[in-house]
Amino acid sequence: MAVAPEQRFRSTGESHVSPLVEVDNLTKSFPAAGGATPVLRGISLEVPPGQFLAVVGPSGSGKSTLLYCMSALEAATTGRVRILGRDTGSLGRGAIAKLRRDHLGFVFQSYNLIPSLTARENVALPARLARREISAADVDRALAEVGLAERAGYRPSALSGGQQQRVAIARVLAVRPDLVFADEPTGALDTESGAQVLDLLAGVARAGEGRSVVMVTHDLEAAARADRVLVLRDGVIHRELIHPKADDVFAAVAGAS
Numbered sequence: 001m002a003v004a005p006e007q008r009f010r011s012t013g014e015s016h017v018s019p020l021v022e023v024d025n026l027t028k029s030f031p032a033a034g035g036a037t038p039v040l041r042g043i044s045l046e047v048p049p050g051q052f053l054a055v056v057g058p059s060g061s062g063k064s065t066l067l068y069c070m071s072a073l074e075a076a077t078t079g080r081v082r083i084l085g086r087d088t089g090s091l092g093r094g095a096i097a098k099l100r101r102d103h104l105g106f107v108f109q110s111y112n113l114i115p116s117l118t119a120r121e122n123v124a125l126p127a128r129l130a131r132r133e134i135s136a137a138d139v140d141r142a143l144a145e146v147g148l149a150e151r152a153g154y155r156p157s158a159l160s161g162g163q164q165q166r167v168a169i170a171r172v173l174a175v176r177p178d179l180v181f182a183d184e185p186t187g188a189l190d191t192e193s194g195a196q197v198l199d200l201l202a203g204v205a206r207a208g209e210g211r212s213v214v215m216v217t218h219d220l221e222a223a224a225r226a227d228r229v230l231v232l233r234d235g236v237i238h239r240e241l242i243h244p245k246a247d248d249v250f251a252a253v254a255g256a257s
């Protein structure tokens, strides 16, 4: 589903597109000796369908924490996170696990593949764990989408880093999640492998199926591939850029350091 530019932002009451994620005045603190340390200090944002959103900012600014809160891997300290219209704060652990399993996909810098399983078995694993049917054709299609049809029988140790990350993305594609969360997905990759991974992530959001991608990255060129870039500083959104050029992202982050 294409999203009109005027519908990309926070809802003002006029938007007719329901956001996939709504974050309202989110704070997150971690307990520490001498009192709680605030990491996120009042974040509000929405992710509409069909958007590739990047989050950048200095190390320690709270990017990963925001991603984990937005994807219900971490609970908010205060404020609200709604995913697909459901208030995650009012869901029990089982319901959150089901929401994640059925609707969310994750890609991390460390590919998190099981070394003893082949690429094909790794891709099929989430569905198997969820006791959901996944056909061999679906698995092979996901591997073909990431250009690894010929390596479906290989174990991770026989694949390059870029290929392993593409298996991790195939694992996400195979379950067709509404939302993909990626934390530094290109962090361990060379430029060319990173570009392939970004193409795949951008493709998820741009397939016209209303699926969105939220990507945390240090790579400002990568961020410039997104539709929208949020610059975090000290746990708040410092800047928001729409379809920025790489130079705009560099300038905004320089201003956030």
Ligand SMILES: Nc1ncnc2c1ncn2[C@@H]1O[C@H](COP(=O)(O)OP(=O)(O)OP(=O)(O)O)[C@@H](O)[C@H]1O
Pocket (backbone or CB within 6 Å): 030, 031, 039, 057, 058, 059, 060, 061, 062, 063, 064, 065, 066, 218
């Ligand atoms: N589980 C935790 N317990 C205590 N403090 C934490 C925890 N997770 C994160 N923090 C702190 O929160 C702050 C933000 O961390 P976060 O990982 O979100 O930053 P980041 O922007 O992703 O940084 P980087 O770019 O280095 O990955 C840091 O000061 C970190 O030490």
Ligand SMILES: [Mg+2]
Pocket (backbone or CB within 6 Å): 063, 064, 065, 216
């Ligand atoms: Mg991080």
